[in-house]
Amino acid sequence: MKILIVEDEKELVKDITEYLSGENYLCEAAFSYKQAAEKIALYNYDCVLLDLMLPGGDGLQLLQLLKQNNRNSGVIIISAKNATEDKVKGLQIGADDYLAKPFHHSELAARIYSVIRRKQFDNSNFIKHNEIAVDLLAKTVKVKKQEINLTKKEFDLLLFFIGNKNKVISKSALAEHLSGDIADMFDSHDFVYAHVKNLKKKLTDAGYDNYLKTVYGTGYKWEI
Amino acid sequence: MSKLLNKPFKAFTIYALVVLVCSVPVYYMVVDSIWLEELDEHNLIIKERIENRFNTIEINEAELENILKIWNLLQPGTQIIASNLPEVKADSIYTTRRTNAYSSVNEIDRFRGLSSCIYINKKPYHLTIETNVEEADETFLAITLVTFLFFSLLVAGFIVLNRRIAKKIWQPFRNTLNKVKSFNLLTDKNIEFEKSGIEEFEELNTELSKLIERNILIFNQQKAFIENASHELQTPLAILKSKVEMLLQNKDLTEKQSELINSINTPLSRVTRINKNLLLLAKIENNQFAEGEHIDLTTILNENLELLADYIEAKGITIEKKISNPIRVFSNKTLLEILLNNLLINAITHNSVNGKIHIDCVEKRLTVSNTGNSELSSNTLFKRFSISSSETTNSGLGLSIAKEICARYNWQINYTFQNNLHSFSIWF
Known part of the structure; x- marks a missing residue:
């Protein structure tokens, strides 16, 4: 799957590319408005990560360009502005998601995963992951065909882990995923531990292979 | 606290009081001396008239004797007595105080007298004329009363004028004051002062305008600085966060290294938080919502x-x-x-x-x-x-x-x- 990263900060592009490389993704980068416009005109991408402040132009214009070309690519705006108006405007024009900088790579990966999945399986909303099957629409999870009851937060966590296979995910990234911007305001994210523990217990009880590992002192890893 | 206009008002009132109090004896002296001078002149005229009349009617010694007797009886203010002194006494002017024998009220009156020598039929006679003068204390009292009446008028006038002037000429000042009071640095609006046409107030308004303008400028610069600084910090912070996260993905990390990375995360997220909040503050201040x-x-x-x-x-x-x-x-x-x-x-x-x-x-x-x-x-x-x-x-x-x-x-x-x-x- 092809991803275009439109972002003028080269270091960030490098890290995002590296982080996503483990997945089935092929990342390309555009560092300016012009470069991005050219690439959008020539190629088709599954997902475009779009910074709004670009040398040579406004990211929102690029978004319009994308929509005019009628490309069926998912768009995630990554912006440092974090202005509600920009967010609303971007989503109105047709962006699929909005992520404020600075973000956790795991959060970005989860969002990309979700956007691409939405675009690809237009009607089917199932994720199969070895013995685990997730029905996104009904929000149900089955392990070995046996349905397990997850809370909303546990369900979110599971999707987050699946979207970040083989990555170490810090507790703060999980906290931010669960409670949004508010997580920023706290240093202690101990509640994450409780949710993960519950999720793990439910999955284990249903007999899944132990994919969810605790990385000492740092966070968790969905190893597959 | 006393009002500004009451200060000169107080001073003016005290000054007016002092001047008017000082004027009372001066008025008295002036009025009294005019009184006396006029009476002296009056007495002198009477003397001349008497002398003249007696000399124009030609009468003999016996008749004169008779007339003078009746005169001295009927004319209490004047007395003509034959002078039997060897030499003629010089004219003299005097003031005397005595009870008025003919008044029912027993009070002391003041008289101005002229004692002189006249010649009737070439014989010397001693003439004294006495005219009633206003009492000194009465004059003094009258002047004092009038003075205080005028003083009260002055003070009343001051009060009324003071109020009117205060209302009228201080209006521009009050306008300015109200504008300055309602000024809010956060609203970012400069103040437009009304033209008053009075030099002092115009000067005040100009200086205030300059001061406010400078304040707004500095405030805006400060806001812009905070906003720019936090904007500039955002990217390095994002990269820092990204790098730390990439470091975590390293498979060969030892436990100690993991702990170190984690301890970087705490202050890092604090800086991010502060930066976010500073940006938010700047946005609220700039009315960007x-x-x-x-x-x-x-x-x-x-x-x-x-x-x-x-x-x-x-x-x-x-x-x-x-x-x-x-x-x-x-x-x-x-x-x-x-x-x-x-x-x-x-x-x-x-x-x-x-x-x-x-x-x-x-x-x-x-x-x-x-x-x-x-x-x-x-x-x-x-x-x-x-x-x-x-x-x-x-x-x-x-x-x-x-x-x-x-x-x-x-x-x-x-x-x-x-x-x-x-x-x-x-x-x-």
């Missing part, structure tokens, strides 16, 4: 509580919510969310483990209280970075943002400490 809508406060409150539920639970905090009536406010939704969030986050982070949070909605007031040990200084509480920086959980900006939002909508926010409860109340 849309005007707003009618919002039900309780809905937002419940949404926020739900988002915070994990943190509340993790600390074992119990929430006691008393909402006696729903509060509807007109504001920007994001700002209202931030305001409530900051208060709630504050109540959570500064709470004790297993503490309590009370949320009360009464009429137009929302109060968020949490358990605490000692009172905080309400003077510095809302200032930026006033809380000790050693507390890593704090950006030091939460309450100043809350205050800024309240100021924007003219809501009142205050802090009280009672029964071991820190309470923040907002009047919408």
Whole structure:
């Protein structure tokens, strides 16, 4: 799957590319408005990560360009502005998601995963992951065909882990995923531990292979 | 404090009093001397007339004797007595005081007298003329009374004029004062002073305008600096965060290295938080939030509580919510969310483990209280970075943002400490 990263900060592009490389993704980068416009005109991408402040132009214009070309690519705006108006405007024009900088790579990966999945399986909303099957629409999870009851937060966590296979995910990234911007305001994210523990217990009880590992002192890893 | 115009008024009044009091003896002396001089002249004229008349009617010695006898009997003011002195006495003028023998009231009168020598039929006679003069004390009293009457008139006039002048000429000053009073640095609007046509006030207005302009400029520069600085910091912070996360993905990390990376994360997220909040403050100050809508406060409150539920639970905090009536406010939704969030986050982070949070909605007031040990200084509480920086959980900006939002909508926010409860109340 092809991803275009439109972002003028080269270091960030490098890290995002590296982080996503483990997945089935092929990342390309555009560092300016012009470069991005050219690439959008020539190629088709599954997902475009779009910074709004670009040398040579406004990211929102690029978004319009994308929509005019009628490309069926998912768009995630990554912006440092974090202005509600920009967010609303971007989503109105047709962006699929909005992520404020600075973000956790795991959060970005989860969002990309979700956007691409939405675009690809237009009607089917199932994720199969070895013995685990997730029905996104009904929000149900089955392990070995046996349905397990997850809370909303546990369900979110599971999707987050699946979207970040083989990555170490810090507790703060999980906290931010669960409670949004508010997580920023706290240093202690101990509640994450409780949710993960519950999720793990439910999955284990249903007999899944132990994919969810605790990385000492740092966070968790969905190893597959 | 006394009013400015009352100061010269007081001085003027005292000065007028002194001058008028001094004028009383002067008037008296002038009036009295005129009196006496006129009477002397009067007496002299009478003397001349008497002398002249007696000499024009030609009468003999015996008749004269008879007439003088009757004269002296009937004319009490004058006396003509044959002079039997060897030499003629010089004219003399004198003042005498005695009781008026013919008055029913026994009072002392003052008389001005002329004693002179006249010649009738070439024989010397001694003539004395006495005319009543106004009493000195009576003159003095009259002058004093009149003077005080005029003094009262002056003072009354001063008061009336003072009021009128105060109202009229100080009007431009009052206009300026009201404008300056209503000036708010945050609204970013310069003041337009009215033209008064009075040099002093124009000068004052010009200088005030300059001062305000400079203030606005400096304030704007400061705002711009904070905004630019935090904008510039955003990218390096994002990269730093990204790098730390990439480092975590390293498969060969030892336990110690992992711990080190984690301990970088804590201050890093604090810097990110401070930076975010500074940007937010700058945005509120720059009025970069849309005007707003009618919002039900309780809905937002419940949404926020739900988002915070994990943190509340993790600390074992119990929430006691008393909402006696729903509060509807007109504001920007994001700002209202931030305001409530900051208060709630504050109540959570500064709470004790297993503490309590009370949320009360009464009429137009929302109060968020949490358990605490000692009172905080309400003077510095809302200032930026006033809380000790050693507390890593704090950006030091939460309450100043809350205050800024309240100021924007003219809501009142205050802090009280009672029964071991820190309470923040907002009047919408």
